[in-house]
Amino acid sequence: MQQRTKGRLRIALPNKGRLADDVRTLFADAGLELRTVGDRALVAPLGADFEAIFVRAQDIPEFVADGAADAGVTGWDLVCESERSLESLLDLEFGRCRLVVAAREESGITSLDDIVSDGNGGPRVATAFPRSTKRYFADARRTITIVPVSGAAEIAPHLGIADIVTDLVSTGSTLRVNQLREVATILESTARLITASERLPGRKRAMDELVAALESVLRARGMRYIMANIPRAALDQVRDVLPGLNGPTVIDVMNGGHLVAVHAVVRQDAIYRTIADLKTLGGEGILVTRIERLMP
Numbered sequence: 001m002q003q004r005t006k007g008r009l010r011i012a013l014p015n016k017g018r019l020a021d022d023v024r025t026l027f028a029d030a031g032l033e034l035r036t037v038g039d040r041a042l043v044a045p046l047g048a049d050f051e052a053i054f055v056r057a058q059d060i061p062e063f064v065a066d067g068a069a070d071a072g073v074t075g076w077d078l079v080c081e082s083e084r085s086l087e088s089l090l091d092l093e094f095g096r097c098r099l100v101v102a103a104r105e106e107s108g109i110t111s112l113d114d115i116v117s118d119g120n121g122g123p124r125v126a127t128a129f130p131r132s133t134k135r136y137f138a139d140a141r142r143t144i145t146i147v148p149v150s151g152a153a154e155i156a157p158h159l160g161i162a163d164i165v166t167d168l169v170s171t172g173s174t175l176r177v178n179q180l181r182e183v184a185t186i187l188e189s190t191a192r193l194i195t196a197s198e199r200l201p202g203r204k205r206a207m208d209e210l211v212a213a214l215e216s217v218l219r220a221r222g223m224r225y226i227m228a229n230i231p232r233a234a235l236d237q238v239r240d241v242l243p244g245l246n247g248p249t250v251i252d253v254m255n256g257g258h259l260v261a262v263h264a265v266v267r268q269d270a271i272y273r274t275i276a277d278l279k280t281l282g283g284e285g286i287l288v289t290r291i292e293r294l295m296p
Helices: 017-029 057-065 076-082 130-139 153-159 173-177 204-220 232-241 268-280
Strands: 009-014 043-046 050-055 071-075 087-091 097-104 124-127 145-148 164-169 180-189 191-195 223-231 249-252 259-267 284-290
Touching: 009 017, 009 057, 009 204, 017 057, 017 071, 017 191, 017 204, 050 057, 057 071, 057 076, 057 191, 071 076, 076 130, 076 180, 076 191, 087 204, 097 153, 124 130, 124 153, 130 145, 130 164, 130 180, 153 164, 164 173, 164 180, 173 180, 191 204, 223 232, 223 268, 232 259, 232 268, 259 268, 268 284
Parallel strands: 009 050, 009 071, 124 145, 124 164
Antiparallel strands: 043 050, 071 191, 087 191, 097 164, 097 180, 223 259, 223 284, 249 259
16 A cells, blocks of 8 residues: 555545545535546545545445544445444435345245244345344344355345345345345445544544535535525515525615515525515515535
8 A cells, every 4th residue: 555645644435436426526525626647546635634545445444444544435334344343424425225135026025024044054145245144134033044145146046046135225126126025124324434433533633624524515415595685574474485594694785775685595495486485575686506515
């Protein structure tokens, strides 16, 4: 591993895939744009205080736990599977999926209660998550035999390799296409910013600033800033239309006479109705803008 730049904290990021694209977009929106010298670069500056290393998502928990990186971004499913002592600093709210137990539709298995031991080590379960699967069934007091696979676990029951699978799903469509039925959910996962808590002292301020920057971008997503000129006499009704985060901001309009300017942050999915309601109250000069970052 290349020596880290002095004074910079090292952040392990996924090197490819949809998760890598989402992570780069989030960091760029937070003002931490990656400046790589090429698509195959392993290390890149990340703002003035951090540097990124690009590794496989499944290796990030190990890199962070072993101290090769101060923090990392990867799926919570991979953190749980690693069984390393790691702390989630921030839920990044993308990469959402679930690790589920599934069985063939004609198996008659519809719940965990239908999974019983056959006296020969229990039903065979094909999975790319052997540790999480073993832990889940042990907690449920079910005896099983793990059949490790590197991918495409859903084909295992059709080939006679296993009776049951545990696999990641987002919509469940892949399971349905392969005539598999969800039986139980082992865990829910999203992308997380993680660190090894015992190594955080001495770097806490920088990590807190990183969390605050990323969180401000996440908080702004799905929100809009709306401004409008409203008759002063309609202010009481406006407060119901524009509750905002702490109520609307009201500003006198120069030479506006009976008009005042109101500003507020509202949900994107409420914009259509909000504009209609403001116009009903006599609103004019209505402006809606995107928000890049939103601090509490």
